[in-house]
Amino acid sequence: MTTDAVRRYDDESDEPLAGYAVLSGAFATGLAAFTAVARRRGVRLPQRVPPWDVALLGAATYKASRLLSNDKITSFVRAPFTRRTGEGEGPEVMDEPRGGGVRRAVGDLVSCPFCTSVWLAGALVCGYTAAPRATRLLCAGLGAVTLSDWLQYAWTWTQRTARE
Template identity: 75%
Template structure:
């Protein structure tokens, strides 16, 4: 049974670090809003469904690149430690340290967690430069399609002899 003042069973959730990260995210979004307004950025009147799909696909791929790709390990290394190999040359990291370091490690080792940050960055970019953002999202979307084709090809090869 947990203590009434304890957040989790292990007692090691870096709540203060999470609060700092939430504050940074909120301040970044608010700062972007103020800066965009001062520079005359006009928000789009609507967000077409196709752009939502494109932003969502790009967010998915950006979060996987940040949290699981070998090539971005240098970003995660100060906050995480490699614990294994995932599918398709992805890596699995776990957070290290305490406090803010641990909170950042939790963020960077979780594609679901990094997706909120990736989506925030892409949406801000979309508001300021929709054409450029669509191009970047198209590239990340193409990588996502290529990944799924690689998975399909591997599955086909593995099941061809069955």
């Protein structure tokens, strides 16, 4: 098997598999490092995670991933790895990855809210384990912004419907 074949799914693919492997390794290394440090410091895993906390973590993960991957204000984070392709709804923009290798893989990651949500959920779960009160507060703030966004869109939809 050639080296080029290992890097691609097929002859037409331009997926940066090596870059994805680097990012996956970084994610796994980060979790392993957190686990080692937490264990050394005596951090104990929660006995259970109440459904309310799962919902709060979910809403916060949703909003944080949208902020990172689509918000105009966070464009500076994505700019080295993506290019602007258009405007989205509200404060959102559409970006696509650019470059090759790790740069392209990072572009794929930071321009996709589904992809970034895994990383952000990992960070929030680590925070929930080490500092549950602070993490709940952060998640409550992001959850409030999520609710606010939904209300903004509902208000806009109501205004449009009333005009028609």
